[in-house]
Amino acid sequence: MTSTSTPPGLARFNALEEDAARAALLEACSSTAWARRLLAARPYAAPEDLYAASDAAMAELTAEDLAEAMAGHPPIGRPKPGDPTSAREQSGMAGASDQLKAEMLELNLAYQDKFGHVFLICATGRTGEQMRDAVKERIGNSPEQEREIVRTELGKINRIRLARLVEED
Structure with missing residues (x-):
């Protein structure tokens, strides 16, 4: 694919210095292993390639990597003060x-x-009641079940955040 068919936001991400690209990725997901894998695969020809790389990296995260990623998320109902991303989500x-x-x-x-x-x-698009019902349902899971659900939920969050990153003009 030529650079003219790469969306402007993705082209800008591809062109970032490594430290700036790492910072942008860590803002989307605080797992350093995930960010490292996505950085190593740059440049991306299309947003779908970035999302696929994110999904593949998420699938490979260890329990410690997942814990690092989760540490970057505030509790539901208590977004980080001054953080428009968590407040919006x-x-x-x-x-x-x-x-x-x-x-x-x-x-x-x-x-x-x-x-x-x-x-x-x-949490994007969910009501408070839907989130409450989800925590009530999931609290009965085993730690292993919950770790895989968290992996899936993180993947969804990462896709939304990456889309915002690369689709901005």
């Missing part, structure tokens, strides 16, 4: 009742006690 909780927010806090803490990490879900 968790907007389904923004208008939630105080009762639902309190319930999510309790569920988040119970989940974290059981699994040792934040409850992670691709």
Whole structure:
């Protein structure tokens, strides 16, 4: 593919100095192993190639790599102050009742006690009630089941964040 058919945002990402590209990737996902794999495969001819590389890298992450990735995500209902990404992604909780927010806090803490990490879900487009129902359902999982669900959810989040990165003009 010629550079004229590469979307401008992807061309800009491909052209970034390695440190800047790494920083952009780590903003999407805080796993250094994931970012390293995506950097090594640059340049990308099309966004779909980047997403496929992300999915492949996600599939190879160890439990430690997943823990590193999850550490970059705030609990549902408590986006990082001043972080427009987590606030946008968790907007389904923004208008939630105080009762639902309190319930999510309790569920988040119970989940974290059981699994040792934040409850992670691709929150984009989900309501507060849907996220509450998901944590209630998933808290009964085994750690192994939950690790694979988290891997899938992280993959979805990464695709959304990468799309934002490479589709900007």
